[in-house]
Amino acid sequence: AQSVTQLDSQVPVFEEAPVELRCNYSSSVSVYLFWYVQYPNQGLQLLLKYLSGSTLVESINGFEAEFNKSQTSFHLRKPSVHISDTAEYFCAVSDRSSGYALNFGKGTSLLVTP
Amino acid sequence: DAGVIQSPRHEVTEMGQEVTLRCKPISGHNSLFWYRQTMMRGLELLIYFNNNVPIDDSGMPEDRFSAKMPNASFSTLKIQPSEPRDSAVYFCASSSGQGAFNEQFFGPGTRLTVL
Numbered sequence: 001a002q003s004v005t006q007l008d009s010q011v012p013v014f015e016e017a018p019v020e021l022r023c024n025y026s027s028s029v030s031v032y033l034f035w036y037v038q039y040p041n042q043g044l045q046l047l048l049k050y051l052s053g054s055t056l057v058e059s060i061n062g063f064e065a066e067f068n069k070s071q072t073s074f075h076l077r078k079p080s081v082h083i084s085d086t087a088e089y090f091c092a093v094s095d096r097s098s099g100y101a102l103n104f105g106k107g108t109s110l111l112v113t114p
Numbered sequence: 115d116a117g118v119i120q121s122p123r124h125e126v127t128e129m130g131q132e133v134t135l136r137c138k139p140i141s142g143h144n145s146l147f148w149y150r151q152t153m154m155r156g157l158e159l160l161i162y163f164n165n166n167v168p169i170d171d172s173g174m175p176e177d178r179f180s181a182k183m184p185n186a187s188f189s190t191l192k193i194q195p196s197e198p199r200d201s202a203v204y205f206c207a208s209s210s211g212q213g214a215f216n217e218q219f220f221g222p223g224t225r226l227t228v229l
Contacts, residue, residue: 036220041222042222042223043118043205043207043220043221043222043223044157044205044207044220045220046217046218049217051215090156090157098170100216101147101159101162101170102147102159102218103159104149104156104157104158105156106156107156107157
């Protein structure tokens, strides 16, 4: 069964600084990888996903993540964060054996301060 | 589209009481998922349906939990009897198919507090 490890529970960062949120997964089969964002008191929203093809995927608001099969990682990056990026970020994995249900990491709380 | 609708948004109840959480998926979506979010365990998949049929309920904690999907536009998650350790935020999500290519859209969640 696949599992997801998000190594940092909290990441404080100053506005306009770069950030990386780490995600590692364990699976013996082909996987699909996702990053979801949860703003306070809201449900989760899909930020970006890797299904196949290019290992670098991007979101519309400047985030990107790179699928690294050899390191079983899918780290999320942004070169310059905004106050509005403050949220909880969840990495998730799915595969055919799980019926494509999402298996989430514990989440990383990103706090952007001026 | 209004998105996934969940009710109630907040529920406070006493131990031993029955709790029913409701979900209306996005129209046209045929897969529905129930998740539970706690500080200790994070986000856990409880059960999911495809075309109103439960596919995997291995995440349901125990017999006190049950879920139904009587039709394509409605699902319930019931806890009977409720216990304080059931306190959590319960999310419903829906997608237009069962594959990984189909994005799951989440509702705003129901925050359950069992006293």
